Each structure stands twice: as C-alpha cells, then as structure tokens.
Amino acid sequence: MRAAPTILHLDMDAFFAAAEQASKPSLRGKPVVVGGLGPRGVVATASYEARRFGVHSAMPMAQARRLAPNAAYLVPRFAFYRAISGQVMELLGRLSPLVEPLSLDEAFVDLEVGGVADDGASARAAGERLRRDILATTGLTGSVGLAGSKMLAKIASEEAKPDGLVLIEPGTERELLGPRSVRIIPGVGPATGEHLRRAGITTVTGVVEAGEDELVRLLGKSHGASLYLLALGHDDRPVVAERDAKSVSVEDTFDVDLHDRLRIRLEVERLAERCVTRLRGSGHSGRTIVLKVRRYDFSTLTRSETLRGPTDDPVVVREAAARLLDLVDTTGGVRLLGVGVSGLADYTQEDLFAQAEAEARAEARTGAPSETDAPDGAAGEAGGAGEAAGASPAVVAAAGGAASSAAAASPADADAPPTATEGVERRWAPGLDVRHVVHGHGWVQGSGVGRVTVRFEEPTSAPGRVRTFAVDDPELEPADPLPLVPGATGTTGVA
Numbered sequence: 001m002r003a004a005p006t007i008l009h010l011d012m013d014a015f016f017a018a019a020e021q022a023s024k025p026s027l028r029g030k031p032v033v034v035g036g037l038g039p040r041g042v043v044a045t046a047s048y049e050a051r052r053f054g055v056h057s058a059m060p061m062a063q064a065r066r067l068a069p070n071a072a073y074l075v076p077r078f079a080f081y082r083a084i085s086g087q088v089m090e091l092l093g094r095l096s097p098l099v100e101p102l103s104l105d106e107a108f109v110d111l112e113v114g115g116v117a118d119d120g121a122s123a124r125a126a127g128e129r130l131r132r133d134i135l136a137t138t139g140l141t142g143s144v145g146l147a148g149s150k151m152l153a154k155i156a157s158e159e160a161k162p163d164g165l166v167l168i169e170p171g172t173e174r175e176l177l178g179p180r181s182v183r184i185i186p187g188v189g190p191a192t193g194e195h196l197r198r199a200g201i202t203t204v205t206g207v208v209e210a211g212e213d214e215l216v217r218l219l220g221k222s223h224g225a226s227l228y229l230l231a232l233g234h235d236d237r238p239v240v241a242e243r244d245a246k247s248v249s250v251e252d253t254f255d256v257d258l259h260d261r262l263r264i265r266l267e268v269e270r271l272a273e274r275c276v277t278r279l280r281g282s283g284h285s286g287r288t289i290v291l292k293v294r295r296y297d298f299s300t301l302t303r304s305e306t307l308r309g310p311t312d313d314p315v316v317v318r319e320a321a322a323r324l325l326d327l328v329d330t331t332g333g334v335r336l337l338g339v340g341v342s343g344l345a346d347y348t349q350e351d352l353f354a355q356a357e358a359e360a361r362a363e364a365r366t367g368a369p370s371e372t373d374a375p376d377g378a379a380g381e382a383g384g385a386g387e388a389a390g391a392s393p394a395v396v397a398a399a400g401g402a403a404s405s406a407a408a409a410s411p412a413d414a415d416a417p418p419t420a421t422e423g424v425e426r427r428w429a430p431g432l433d434v435r436h437v438v439h440g441h442g443w444v445q446g447s448g449v450g451r452v453t454v455r456f457e458e459p460t461s462a463p464g465r466v467r468t469f470a471v472d473d474p475e476l477e478p479a480d481p482l483p484l485v486p487g488a489t490g491t492t493g494v495a
Helices: 015-023 061-065 078-095 120-138 152-158 174-175 192-196 204-210 212-220 221-231 262-280 314-325 352-366 372-381 394-397 403-409 421-426
Strands: 007-012 032-035 042-048 072-074 099-102 106-110 142-146 165-167 247-258 285-295 300-311 334-345 433-436 440-448 452-454 463-470 477-479
Touching: 007 078, 007 120, 007 152, 015 032, 015 042, 015 078, 032 061, 042 061, 061 072, 072 152, 078 099, 078 106, 078 120, 099 285, 106 152, 120 142, 142 152, 152 174, 174 204, 192 212, 204 212, 204 221, 212 221, 247 262, 247 285, 247 403, 262 314, 262 334, 285 314, 300 314, 300 334, 314 334, 433 452
Parallel strands: 032 072, 142 165
Antiparallel strands: 007 106, 007 142, 032 042, 099 106, 247 334, 285 300, 285 334, 433 440, 433 477, 440 452, 452 463
16 A cells, blocks of 8 residues: 555546547437347447436346437447557556556556656646546546555546546545445455345445454455455555456357257357457467357356367367367257367467368368368358458448347258348448448448438537438448547547
C-alpha cells in the first residue's frame, strides 16, 4: 500500500456502445446495445441510455430486446474497437512505462514509475490531463480512479463513472470500504458472496470483524487470508506491464442445438483451425489441447489431452480435438463447442508422428505422396467464417460465424451451399460500415427479404437520411470505419 495515490485505473465509459454512438450521429443520446444478435446472443456492452431500461453486459440478448425493444441492436466491430484502444494505450504509455492492460478499454498505470506523480495533487493533475487527451484523440470519455493500490484505484474508477475522476487518499480506505458489499472485493464472486452471506457476512466491515481465522475456516487458507488483507485495504500487487497469456481458445454458441454427430465433428475441426490461427497470431504454441462442450441441458464438459511437446500444427490440434470429442456423449444435442490450447510456449516441437500419419492418409486417398504444405492449405480453406483470406470487412465482422446461421438449417440443408441472395444478405449485419457510389458512407440499419436499409451519415455529420436497396445492389459495398476525430490516425480499419 503506497503512501501516495499514484496508481491509476482507467475504464472507458460503455466503450463499445460509446464508439458506435460516436460514429453514428443518429444514435447519440439513444439506447444502443452491442453484442451477438442471434437467438442465443449475449450483450457485450449497453449504452447508459439502454442501462436505464435494465440492460447490462452478459445479459441474454433476447432478454435485452424485451426490456428495451426500441434500442439499436448492433454487431460488434472489434477491429474498430482495437484501433481506438491502441490510441488510448499509447496515451497511457506516455504517462509511464508500466501500463497493465486488462482489456481493450481498461488498464492500470504506475504514475510513480513514470515520474509524473508523487503526491495527490500531481496524481490528480495527471489523471485530468489523461481524460482531456483521450477525449481530444478519440472523441470518447473514460473514468479515472487514483489510489495507493490497484484494488482501490479500480473501486475509485467505478465511483467516477461516467466521465469522472475519483481520488482515494491513503489512510481513508477502511472508512470507504467498511459499509460496502463484500462483492466489491476482488475475487469475491457470486458463489463466494453467497457462502459469506450464509455465514452472516455481507459487508466489508463484516469481513474484518469475522477475523482471519474464521475466513480461513470458511474459504480455505489461501482465499480466506487474502480476503482478510484486502478487506483491510492492504493490496501490494504491483502494476505489471507484461501479462503472459495462459491459453488461447475459440468457441461458438449455436442458434439451434446440434444433433448430427458428423456435423458436430466438422464444427470441432473448424474451431480447431480458428484456434491455431489465433495461436500463431499470438506467436505461441501449446502442449495441452482442450475441448469444451455445453450440452442441451446447459451442463458443460471439458476434456483435455497433453502432447509430448508444444505445437502450432493445425493437423495436430484438429486430430487431438477430434479424439477428445470421441470421449463425450453428445446425445440430446449440443448448444456450444469450444477448442483451446494451453501450456503455451514460444517454440514448437513438431509432432512427426501426426504429420506422418496425415501424409500416409493423404497418400492412401490419392495414391501419391501428399505435398508438404497440405496441412497449411487445409487450414486456409477451413479457417471458419470470416477468417479466409480476402474476405470482405463486413463478412468478417458480421455475424457470429457461419456456425450460428448454419445451425438453424435442417440436417438435409446443412451441407447445401447458400443461394446468391443468402450469401449477400449475410454481409449486411446491423451496424457495419458501407459505402454507396452515389450517397457515400453509411451504416447498415437492417436487412431482410432481399433488401438492406442504410443510414448515410459520418461521425462529424448531422444525422443522415435512410435509404433502402436491393441486397445485391452493385453500387453498395462494405467499407472501413471512418475516424471519430478528424485528422486522427489509427482509428480506421477493417470492421
């Protein structure tokens, strides 16, 4: 615990939704919900206007639509959000070399190491300057918390929302924390909170009064002891600039439960390919392959297999995931599948046996030796929805993947190629950027029955007009997002 409030926590305000409102003038001041739009989609972010109706992150999208039927429901544009996040992280890096990102919109900063603050006054000045710089650079607002520890800095930023700054002076922690719910302490989730409630402990003061011995009895030695120290306001965790990834994974939730075993296997193979693409993109390999299956009754099963050495070979990961699937009973249907790789390393140890087996199978099928680059070629062709090279921006972001849309088809139609109209309509997901030869830049409000509705406006324009086109109109094309602030760099990218 520091004697000066030189740990800063930044949390951007309703980040995804705020970015959408900033880029779409007609949505400013109106409820906006960003997330998966399918029947089993989940809310990623809700604007403050939508939160007044009770909509919040992680809520099922169907429930959000019931609470706020007139809100704008948009698909996420993650590349756009990452570009804005990069601008924000660059501003944080100017304050200190010790910046610990927690997500795209949240980070800790050690102001003392950066030499920009050594007391409350200088810390507050740095925090206010940061807020002004973020607004000028991105057009968005962020809330800042300042304290002598990471836990208290995060609590302070929550108190500051939206668009504010709160500084907790060292020495006032006990007074501040005492009456708060025990859930405010990091590591106290719903299960631990309920366990403490049954023991009569509902506030931070109650935790302190219970004492360390009682907490150890209730929660175990490690958790109980750490919870007691945090309740006292003691948090010596440093700001860590490098947070090593522990695993890489991808998963899909299907609009309709999958029953066909072959279809399930194909989805697992597709997820394995996507996982390897992400694994390679992060510069890692891994030893342990993990399969996640959520069944029709919401029960979740995980199976894992540890290899002799780390790999980033798509054939190895795909075959390991297939072996794990053989261990799972999918009777009754599957609503979610996921494939992950853990035990990460920055080198690979090729699985020669798996490679030899793959070549032998290829030779048996074709009667000729397989080419050495066949596994990579297969990976490129089976890379999953939106990940194939050359896919248009809107195809990449649209839609929660082909898995969700294909899952709604009957088994007889599952392997049938989409019609021309279906292929085009899939591009026009609500919220994606488009450009028309005559009308210029706009965004998709909705599509269906062969038509797409577009509102033509830009971040710096007045709310624009709405026009409707045929989904195959040759003058309408997917587009990259426009910068939120004129002259700003780094805010454009594939949506």
